[in-house]
Amino acid sequence: MTFNFNSLLLVTLSTVVVASILGHVFATNDDRKLLDSFEHVLNSLAPSPSRGGWQPIDDTEDPKVVDVAEFTVSAENSIVKHREIEFLRVEDGKSRVDNNGITYQLDILATKFSELNEYSVVVFENSKDHVRKLISWD
Known part of the structure; x- marks a missing residue:
């Protein structure tokens, strides 16, 4: 036992x-x-060391850049309903590529109630699904 x-x-x-x-x-x-x-x-x-920091946008009439700028105007118009901002052109800009996508910082020219204005905008575009987000509008 x-x-x-x-x-x-x-x-x-x-x-x-x-x-x-x-x-x-x-x-x-x-x-x-x-x-x-x-x-x-x-x-x-973290930004990819091989991709670097902000790069100037040489061709402000590039269809991709214009499309991003038009997106910002559309997004701002949908946020503030009483504004009717009309996109005219991209004056200047730069972009930064990182592991998650591309961030654009653009100076755009647009009209609001027939008055000419310059706006500084920041947009992020996700590289996987190409979803854009308006980060700032000044």
């Missing part, structure tokens, strides 16, 4: 020790995965 009890105790303790070790290994592995995913998010927010 004593032999059976000691055997049962030994098997139970061995199972607890093995389970504890495996639990620790899996928990450490999960923590490492979490840390890796967190580092991935941080790295995706």
